[in-house]
Amino acid sequence: MKFNPLTETDINALQSMVDTDRFSTGQSVLNLHAKDQSSHPRSRPEAVIWPLSAAEISNIVKYANAQRIPITGWGSGSSLEGNPIPVRHGIVLDFSRMNRILEIREEDFQADVEPGVVYQDLNDKLKHRGLFFPPDPGARATIGGMIANNASGTRTVYYGSTKDYVLRLTAVMANGDIVEMGTRSAKTSSGYDLIHLMVGSEGTLGIVARATVRLTGLPPEFSAAVVTFPSVEVAGKAVFEIKRSGLNPAALELLGPEAVALMNREENLDLSVAPTLFIEFHGITTGQLSEVLEMAEEICRGQGCLEFRSGLGRAERNRIFKARHGLGETITRSHPDCRILSTDVAVPNTRYPELIETIHREVDAHQIIGYTLSHAGDGNVHLVVAGKKGDRQEWDKIDRVVDTVVSRALALGGTATGEHGVGIGKRKYMATEHGASLQWMQRLKSLFDPNGILNPGKIFPE
Ligand SMILES: Cc1cc2nc3c(=O)[nH]c(=O)nc-3n(C[C@H](O)[C@H](O)[C@H](O)COP(=O)(O)OP(=O)(O)OC[C@H]3O[C@@H](n4cnc5c(N)ncnc54)[C@H](O)[C@@H]3O)c2cc1C
CATH class of the missing domain: 3.30.43.10 (Uridine Diphospho-n-acetylenolpyruvylglucosamine Reductase, domain 2)
Structure with a gap:
């Protein structure tokens, strides 16, 4: 173009x-x-x-x-x-100036928002009404940006991702038409689902000017556990067993030992330095949750975990999850002379241990600094790499590692991006991942935006 x-x-x-x-x-x-x-x-x-x-x-x-x-x-x-x-x-x-929460319809579990509303600000408003908007990418993201990227986060394993929370949109199309799409009804099977075409389109099909999002009730009780494992592969099997058991965890986050050591050092925690699973359950009563925790412990011990720490108070749980949420920034801060790259892939649950094994093998073989942070319950892994700024050789190695990891995820039946979107970095994998359906995406793009003015240079390969 x-x-x-x-x-x-x-x-x-x-x-x-x-x-x-x-x-x-x-x-x-x-x-x-x-x-x-x-x-x-x-x-x-x-x-x-x-x-x-x-x-x-x-x-x-x-x-x-x-x-x-x-x-x-x-x-x-x-x-x-x-x-x-x-x-x-x-x-x-x-x-950023279209940041008004226009209406909260408590009894419909809905809010109308402008695209620049930051999701944490919406949740601050909602908590007094016992409600919240669950997708939680961690950074101070706007709802417009979350819709465009179909963002998700630590609680997606239980609550779903942004796409599950968008009911209605006001979108401005490439020709300037203002189009209302979707419904305020909790469900619909009426016509083509334009909402889900817009969600995840990274601003390449239209501009979100207003959204009606679905809300959910804040869980009255929660419980959390920190579990260490002899290896990431064993932890991966425990994740699979916990999911299969029907215990429905609200978060299943797995960190590699290098990430845990960094959290200990930077956030003053004293976690054992080993592959560590952070589990959270949401529920109605403490009695129900303690039974759930007992079963989770049984599963983890059955899989050979080294340590199962439960009974965390709210303050300690918040401290650990805050450190987990802040890990991306902690990594950046602790490598001031480095450029940080965070790659994001996801695979079916059963292939997750194989993917993790590939990542560790590649990081070790190429001797690069890499941290693995996973939304393990979704088979979603982030490999966060720190490489010296301007060191061409090191960055060539890093690019090779990332390429091997993404290609491996695709070969395992996964995706080149679980939540960060295609943007610029994942365009080269689109043909492999989507085959002939990429051409249908291209046709849709031409229909919605014939002159290609909306966020050009994204999603589609050069
Ligand atoms: C430390 C850190 C941790 C993160 N963790 C996660 C995570 O766990 N999960 C996750 O999913 N993401 C994560 N992210 C990535 C990021 O926060 C999300 O992708 C988020 O949704 C981006 O929102 P934003 O408001 O910053 O959007 P931007 O980055 O500004 O934009 C995102 C996309 O949306 C488009 N866009 C923005 N507004 C509109 C609009 N109104 N209409 C149409 N298009 C629009 C932009 O053109 C762009 O393509 C993380 C980022 C950081 C820095």
Whole structure:
């Protein structure tokens, strides 16, 4: 696709569509929108606009479409695959000022939100009503960005991912049309499911201007356990057995020993340095949960765990899960001279131990610094790698390791990305993963966005 650079005429036209303080071509603003949290190279937009309504988005998109100017949505910029980097420049639409919670309909378990609402802020509002929005990517992500990436997190094994929580959307299409899609009914089998086409499309099919999200009740009680294993492979088998038992854990997070040692050092914890499973259960009564924990312990001991620590109080559970959530940032902080790459793959549960084995073998063989953090209950593994900035040789090794890991995940029947999205980094695996269905994705893209202005350079291989 050929795009046009922003001219003086374009700048004047776009500026007239919003208040003066909501349009910028300032260098520092462009720099701030040139890079997400990934290690992909920065690329600056030519202008940043902060819209306030679907009508404003529509005017801007309509103009950009006519002039063949790229448009890229921006939530918090916390993506890990370069998803919001404006690789073809053009306009970034920053949704941080569309951050109103419009309505909470408690008894329908629904909230209407603008795309720039940060999910933790929504949950802060909801907790007083005994409700919450479960997908939890950890970073301060916006609901628009979560919808675009189909984000998930530690609780996905029980509650599902963002796609399970979007009921209705107001979307601005590439030609500027404002389209309402979905329903406020809890279920529907009416027509094509446009909602789930938009979710996970990384802003390449339309711009989310408003969403109705599903909420759920806050669990009255929880219990947590920390379990250590002699090897990640044994831990993987325990994960499988816990899932098979029907105990329904709310989180099953597995960390490699190197990640546990780092958490101990940086967060003042005293966990045993071994492959460690963090398990959480949500339930109605403490009695029910203690029975569940007993059964989980029986399963883990049966699989040969080294230690099963339960009876954690709320404060200790929060400390451990906070450290787990903050691990990505902890890794970055503890390697100040390194660039950090976080790759994300997922496989069927039964193939999870094989994937982990491949990762460890590759990391050891290439002598790179790598941490494995897994949403093990979903067969979803993140390999977080630290490589010296500017060290070409080391980064060649890292690229080879990542390539082997992703290819292995695909060969095991998995996916190149469990939750971070395709962005820039996973485009080269799309043909292998999707085969002929990639062409149907391309046809859909052409139908929705014939001029290719919406977040170009993402999802599809060059
Ligand atoms: C420390 C750390 C931990 C993380 N852990 C997880 C995790 O556990 N699980 C997980 O899933 N992710 C995780 N992430 C990745 C990231 O937080 C998620 O992908 C999140 O959904 C991105 O949201 P955002 O608001 O930052 O969106 P951005 O990064 O700004 O944008 C994401 C995508 O959405 C598009 N977009 C933004 N707003 C709109 C809109 N209104 N309409 C259309 N398109 C739009 C952008 O163009 C881009 O393609 C983590 C990131 C970090 C830094």
